[in-house]
Ligand code: TXA
């Protein structure tokens with residue numbers, strides 16, 4: 001395990017080639033480098049090096065049954081990771097890559113077992129930020145990268161969040177400031193019919209169906225927490241802060257006994273009963289703002305050592321799907 005983590009600042013849109021080079025050398029030697037993507041920070045290793053990828057699981061404390069996403073810098077590199085590239089991935093890649101959409105496809109022999117947790121499929125995407133693509137291009141190989149946090153912790157949207165969890169456990173951190181979306185990519189299973197969304201994200205099912213029409217997505221299960229996960233990483237409790245976090249409808253707040261130090265996170269607009277002045281209150285009125293702020297708010301609540309986080313979830317509307325999904329995993333019902 002790495003003893004010191006080297007930190008370098010690097011522009012996300014205009015990355016310094018010397019720093020990219022240094023990071024690519026670390027990866028080539030089998031090391032771990034955390035870097036920004038447009039969604040959250042990723043913890044990268046050379047996806048073709050099984051020993052390096054095993055270090056990701058060790059550094060995160062990630063269960064070995066949870067497969068990693070493989071990041072590529074071009075469709076051509078993506079095609080080398082999969083067995084068959086057909087019409088649907090072609091249409092989706094053309095429209096949404098680089099961007100926050102991960103496509104799960106039958107995997108090729110270029111990708112070792114450890115990356116996909118032994119599954120016969122692999123999730124791939126081209127990340128939106130130039131810094132991430134430059135790193136892949138310099139390495140000349142795909143980069144396996146989960147979110148750069150300890151397993152079951154809150155995903156990092158700032159370099160500081162990465163350090164909190166992984167300082168001394170990884171070789172290098174490239175600090176490019178805040179990420180763009182703040183929520184992980186949409187994960188789409190194209191490996192069998194019907195096509196299925198495994199994890200909601202910035203790209204909505206409506207946008208996906210428009211791109212692949214007349215193909216449709218399988219209807220989503222009522223609650224993604226109810227049945228066995230199709231996607232091994234989609235555990236019911238995930239992204240959870242250390243602080244006790246409950247979700248409650250606006251109307252249920254009136255009877256609540258607030259402990260000493262609490263925070264109230266409000267998603268969407270609601271009529272709220274009065275809450276004590278001592279409660280820290282944050283409002284996230286739109287899905288965009290909520291996506292950018294959610295993980296940073298949860299990190300901040302943990303840093304403040306609060307006694308309770310109360311979340312008022314947004315309305316059950318498509319534009320809030322990804323936020324509702326993450327909140328359901330980060331909180332328990334009141
Ligand atoms: O935005 C993102 O996707 C970020 C950045 C770094 O790219 N990555 C990320 O990785 O969120 P991670 O490991 O935290 O989440 C990956 C999700 C997990 O739920 C995993 O189970 C699923 O993708 N996944 C990966 N490969 C899969 C596969 N072959 N079949 C089904 N699910 C897969």
Ligand code: MG
Pocket residue numbers: 146147155
């Ligand atoms: Mg994650």
